[in-house]
Amino acid sequence: MPDKLTSSEPASAAATEAPQPGSAARKIYPIVKYGDPILEKPGAAVKQFDAELEELAEDMFASMYAAQGVGLAAPQIGKSLRLAVVDVTGGKNPEAKIVLANPEIIHAEGEVREEEGCLSIPGFRGYVLRPQFVTIKAQNAKGETFEIRGENLLARAFCHEIDHLNGVLFLQHLSMLKRDLIKRKIKKLRKQGEW
Numbered sequence: 001m002p003d004k005l006t007s008s009e010p011a012s013a014a015a016t017e018a019p020q021p022g023s024a025a026r027k028i029y030p031i032v033k034y035g036d037p038i039l040e041k042p043g044a045a046v047k048q049f050d051a052e053l054e055e056l057a058e059d060m061f062a063s064m065y066a067a068q069g070v071g072l073a074a075p076q077i078g079k080s081l082r083l084a085v086v087d088v089t090g091g092k093n094p095e096a097k098i099v100l101a102n103p104e105i106i107h108a109e110g111e112v113r114e115e116e117g118c119l120s121i122p123g124f125r126g127y128v129l130r131p132q133f134v135t136i137k138a139q140n141a142k143g144e145t146f147e148i149r150g151e152n153l154l155a156r157a158f159c160h161e162i163d164h165l166n167g168v169l170f171l172q173h174l175s176m177l178k179r180d181l182i183k184r185k186i187k188k189l190r191k192q193g194e195w
């Protein structure tokens, strides 16, 4: 989600090549977990729009599908770049694949409080207030500027991913009580070598 707007299992720990029908073998990146400082720093603007960037975006889609997420931001695969991919159909509709380079919210409307999760914070979810509709402006993998409007889950995914590019995690939108509870649990998991 939102990396993980829907519940899923943590990604595998090692990068592997996963051949997909009808396309080149894709690199499946391991997902960086909460605690890695790269998740809490703003990414650098994407400036180079070339074949390498298109490959990276496709590898990000493959990595996101492998982790059963609906959105993935470059910092989550260890790259501090303002690049994210979103597909709220989970790969069912190729037309739903959205590459967001240097995205920004230009309009937001309404409010929806829904449960949200994150591929980088597996196993934890919380209610986050997000706009019901957002319009964002971004560039695609070729560098072409476009605007897109999202509603509900798609709006939430846009906001969640743009947050990632600003070094913000959904935990920051939770109450301090809930946030601290999750942080304590993660600390415990880390001590047990399970994070």
Ligand SMILES: [Zn+2]
Pocket (backbone or CB within 6 Å): 001, 002, 003, 004, 117, 118, 119, 120, 160, 164
């Ligand atoms: Zn996330």
